[in-house]
């Protein structure tokens with residue numbers, strides 16, 4: 103069974119896609135096979151890696167047209183595949199929304215895909231869509247990146263409340279946040295200090311952990327502009343170092359075993375990954 107995780111916050115621009123890509127790369131470098139499912143009609147994952155969300159096949163083709171998974175997936179790096187999204191995903195929303203039982207359909211839809219992966223990451227739009235609800239019911243686990251402003255805190259709280267409501271509303275549903283991830287952290291700023299304090303309070307109320315923070319780092323934006331993974335664009339960047347620490351702790355919380363040592367130097371990891 104792969105580990106499944108939804109990366110969500112109802113606020114836009116809080117590094118959901120950046121976090122998804124950095125986690126995917128972290129796990130893949132450590133020998134795990136990763137599938138990213140893009141559920142955002144903006145098609146952010148392919149936009150970030152290819153500069154376009156135009157693809158031959160997409161999430162809609164897989165879920166609604168029931169085309170083969172192999173036809174719909176894109177391989178974007180060693181051990182990282184993407185099920186891409188674009189505006190067609192809004193049609194998936196409309197169709198799944200017609201019948202509440204469809205919210206549970208991802209269990210069947212993704213069952214044949216699961217054996218090919220160790221980790222499945224769902225990148226989300228900055229809203230609660232039907233597709234995102236289906237993803238949450240399927241994955242059951244939620245990671246919430248929180249940028250250092252009050253709106254991102256509100257977005258995180260909305261996600262936590264949504265998870266609670268889903269558990270009350272639907273049978274056999276145990277959607278739980280695994281952690282909060284502070285992102286775009288600049289400790290010199292008062293807003294950062296206040297937001298981190300609020301995050302600690304929320305974490306204690308919901309019995310969650312706050313992962314090691316990700317610092318603000320222009321290398322992330324340069325990697326986006328270069329349509330590259332941060333690890334390829336700048337292997338020595340601060341944010342990459344922080345994502346490694348956060349992903350390491352997340353792996354412990356989720357009991358993700360990585361076959362390749364996480365303490366090895368980067369060159370050794372690359373050699374081990376190459377086989």
Ligand SMILES: Nc1ncnc2c1ncn2[C@@H]1O[C@H](COP(=O)(O)OP(=O)(O)OP(=O)(O)O)[C@@H](O)[C@H]1O
Pocket residue numbers: 113114115116117118119120121142146226227228285286287316317318319320322323324326341
């Ligand atoms: N640690 C960081 N330091 C500096 N900039 C960052 C950092 N993380 C993300 N960014 C930038 O913030 C912007 C938003 O990031 P991203 O697209 O990952 O957010 P998102 O939550 O997925 O957005 P959306 O809600 O639109 O899907 C991007 O320009 C990205 O390069």
Ligand SMILES: [Mg+2]
Pocket residue numbers: 118119120142146225226
């Ligand atoms: Mg995004």
